[in-house]
Amino acid sequence: MSGRTQSLTSWPRGIVPAFADADLLAELEAVTLQLIEGLDFGLIVMDRSGEVIAYNAVESRRSGLDRHRVLGRNFFVDVGPCTNNYLVAERFHESEDLDEELDYVFTFRMAPTPVRLRLMARSGSGRQYLAVRGR
Amino acid sequence: MNIDRERQELLELFYQCPVGLLEIDDRGLVRKVNPAAARMLAPVLGSRDLGDLFDVLRGLAPDVVARIEKNPEVLGPLAGGRRVLIPSSRADDYCLDLTAVRVQPDRVMIVLTDVTAEHRLAEREHRIALELQRSMLGRIDPIASVPVGVAYRAADGDQQVGGDWYDVIALPDDRVGLIVGDVAGHDLRATAAMGQLRSSVRAVAPFCADPAELVGHADRFAAEIDGAAFASMAYVIFDPRDGVAAYACAGHPSPLVVRGYRSADFLEDGPGPLLGEGTTAPRHSARAELAPGDALVLYTDGLYERRGQSADPRSRLRDLAVQAHHLPAAAFADQLIRDMLAGEPAADEICVLVIRREPAAEAAVPQRPGAAAPAS
Numbered sequence: 001m002s003g004r005t006q007s008l009t010s011w012p013r014g015i016v017p018a019f020a021d022a023d024l025l026a027e028l029e030a031v032t033l034q035l036i037e038g039l040d041f042g043l044i045v046m047d048r049s050g051e052v053i054a055y056n057a058v059e060s061r062r063s064g065l066d067r068h069r070v071l072g073r074n075f076f077v078d079v080g081p082c083t084n085n086y087l088v089a090e091r092f093h094e095s096e097d098l099d100e101e102l103d104y105v106f107t108f109r110m111a112p113t114p115v116r117l118r119l120m121a122r123s124g125s126g127r128q129y130l131a132v133r134g135r
Numbered sequence: 136m137n138i139d140r141e142r143q144e145l146l147e148l149f150y151q152c153p154v155g156l157l158e159i160d161d162r163g164l165v166r167k168v169n170p171a172a173a174r175m176l177a178p179v180l181g182s183r184d185l186g187d188l189f190d191v192l193r194g195l196a197p198d199v200v201a202r203i204e205k206n207p208e209v210l211g212p213l214a215g216g217r218r219v220l221i222p223s224s225r226a227d228d229y230c231l232d233l234t235a236v237r238v239q240p241d242r243v244m245i246v247l248t249d250v251t252a253e254h255r256l257a258e259r260e261h262r263i264a265l266e267l268q269r270s271m272l273g274r275i276d277p278i279a280s281v282p283v284g285v286a287y288r289a290a291d292g293d294q295q296v297g298g299d300w301y302d303v304i305a306l307p308d309d310r311v312g313l314i315v316g317d318v319a320g321h322d323l324r325a326t327a328a329m330g331q332l333r334s335s336v337r338a339v340a341p342f343c344a345d346p347a348e349l350v351g352h353a354d355r356f357a358a359e360i361d362g363a364a365f366a367s368m369a370y371v372i373f374d375p376r377d378g379v380a381a382y383a384c385a386g387h388p389s390p391l392v393v394r395g396y397r398s399a400d401f402l403e404d405g406p407g408p409l410l411g412e413g414t415t416a417p418r419h420s421a422r423a424e425l426a427p428g429d430a431l432v433l434y435t436d437g438l439y440e441r442r443g444q445s446a447d448p449r450s451r452l453r454d455l456a457v458q459a460h461h462l463p464a465a466a467f468a469d470q471l472i473r474d475m476l477a478g479e480p481a482a483d484e485i486c487v488l489v490i491r492r493e494p495a496a497e498a499a500v501p502q503r504p505g506a507a508a509p510a511s
Contacts, residue, residue: 081151082170086223087177103182110149110167114184135184 007032016040019133025099025120028129042132048121050074050092050128059132063108075130082107088119088130096123103135155231155247161207163189163200166242175231175247178223188245195219199235203243210237218254230254264296264323265289271330273301273486274337280375281311284464284489288472290321290437291480298325298366299435299486300333304340309375312340312349315433315488316368317387328362332410335360336368346370346383347418350407353385354418357411364411369433378425378492383418385410388439391432391453392423393460399453425492430467432456437483438475451475464489 008031011017017027019041028036028045033054036043042059046052052075055067070079076089083089083104091098098121106113116135121128149156155172159165165188176191183190189200199214206213214235221229230253234246275283283303289295298318306312314336318329335356336349343349349370357363367387373380382390382402386409389401404421425431439448455474459467468487475485 078151080170082173082177085174085177103180104177105168105173105180105185107150107168107170107173110146110169112165112168112173112185114186 009035011035019116019118019131020101024118024131025122025129028120029122029125029127044075044080044130044132046075046092046128046130047126048092048128050076050089052079053127062113062132062134063106080106083130088117091119092121092128095121097121098128106132155245155249157188157245157247159188159243159245161203161241161243163187163192163203172245172247175221175229175249178221178229192219195221196233199233203235203237207240210240212236213243218250227251227255261295264326267323267330268296268326271300271326271333273303273333275303276305278303278305278311280309280493281373282464282491282493284466284468286465286468286472286485286487288437288476288481288485290482290484294321294484296323296326297321297484298329299437299484300329301433301486301488302333302337302340303488303490304337306341306372311373311375311490313371313373313431313433313488313490314340314368315387315435315486316366317435317437317486318363318366320362321484324362328360328366331360332356332363332366344372345420346372346381346405347420350383350385350410350418353410354412358413364409366410367436368410371431371433373425373431373490373492375492378427378429380423380425380431381420382423383407383420385418388434388436391434391456392425393430393432393456394426395428396457396460399456401449401453427492427494430456430460430464430489430491432468432471433488434471435484435486437481437485438472438487440483448475464491 012027012030016038017024033045036054036056039056039058042062043056044052044059045054052070052073055070060067073079076084087102098119101116101118104115104117106115114135116133118131149169152169153171155175156169157165157172158167165185168185176185179191192200196217196219199217202213214233217233219231219233221231223229229251232248232250235243237243272287273285285301298320300316302314304312318325318332336353339352340349353368357366367385369384369387369390371380371382371390383405385407389403391399391401393399402423405419407418439452452475456471459470462470468489471487472485
């Protein structure tokens with residue numbers, strides 16, 4: 001990944017970060033992607049074009065989508081087309097630096113599923129993050 | 136296995152469908168929703184959860200909610216082609232096309248199609264049409280000696296452009312040419328024909344000493360210009376020095392002279408067929424005289440074409456004109472349209488032109504405040 005010299009193999013503060021932690025983006029940027037399996041909320045990691053590069057177990061359980069069906073696909077087009085609008089997809093597209101939350105409705109298994117989203121990206125990084133929590 | 140695979144494929148179809156699909160019950164509770172529907176409705180949800188579609192639609196299309204709720208026994212289409220505007224925090228609103236079909240008792244399918252691009256294009260075309268029409272609608276030459284007022288009201292509803300026009304033309308010898316006309320039709324074609332006819336008529340007006348002569352020219356113009364045949368117009372040459380109004384009409388409602396608070400008379404002696412009908416019969420002019428303070432009203436037939444009205448509209452127009460007589464010309468024209476519509480929507484576009492013969496300066500009669508105030 002561009003812009004990162006070294007990935008930590010454990011969380012910087014020694015504890016697993018939570019959805020609403022102020023430093024969540026910084027911590028995600030610092031660590032290796034294997035660590036996201038330990039999070040207690042859903043996390044989708046994409047490259048800056050929206051292609052999924054990591055999809056954690058919590059999100060996989062919520063969506064019912066196997067990670068292998070998701071990896072390498074464009075999230076906004078193929079995986080979560082309900083987010084392909086100005087509220088989510090365009091926010092990533094137009095912001096180099098991004099860290100904001102919003103309420104949203106996913107359509108897992110065709111049922112409306114209210115979620116809280118956190119959209120995160122840092123300029124210069126090759127990754128962008130979509131954190132998902134039920135509400 | 137095959138059934139599972141078929142089911143999976145069906146789900147994927149539903150999931151990837153670019154058209155928004157929802158299944159709700161008769162109370163609006165959402166049973167199924169696809170991503171496209173969630174994407175389209177997301178801007179209006181805020182922190183709501185899309186569990187209750189009626190809660191969302193009540194603010195956007197309350198009529199659709201009412202139709203579903205009030206007709207629980209009706210199977211089949213409940214709403215179709217209903218345009219719904221989705222307000223956006225961004226610059227432009229979104230526009231959805233909504234269809235509702237009850238597929239089984241207590242099972243209603245909602246189909247949403249994003250028609251934003253089409254809607255924006257239509258809006259732009261409409262704006263252009265309006266601008267074009269307003270720019271051609273009419274012109275008032277500056278004439279110090281005659282107070283002039285014009286009021287225009289577009290039809291309510293979809294037909295917001297049309298073929299009405301007016302003109303106030305400075306003529307030789309301080310006389311004033313007054314025209315109100317109406318090209319048939321409620322579209323850009325009518326507007327374009329009106330613009331050409333209006334310009335042509337205006338250009339020859341200074342060379343016609345007699346109204347019938349100008350209407351005769353207008354006949355030929357209307358026959359030449361695409362879409363202008365069967366237009367109507369009233370033409371008055373008013374001489375502010377002696378108050379004489381010479382006039383001729385071509386299939387147009389008769390001008391009205393409002394004589395103070397006493398009475399009002401239609402000028403009915405100069406009628407003739409519509410323009411461009413191919414008639415060879417000569418046009419006729421007639422004359423009337425305005426006393427100082429009298430007003431002259433030219434108008435299009437939209438003024439008395441109200442939806443579902445049966446009473447004698449001409450008497451009504453006469454009575455209301457007498458009542459509004461004290462107003463300055465522009466306010467008079469406005470008031471007349473308001474009074475005639477009486478709160479009803481305008482079925483057709485309306486154009487009203489009012490002039491007044493100024494009370495003589497040396498007249499001893501006390502003048503009502505504002506009675507002869509210039510229109511602008």
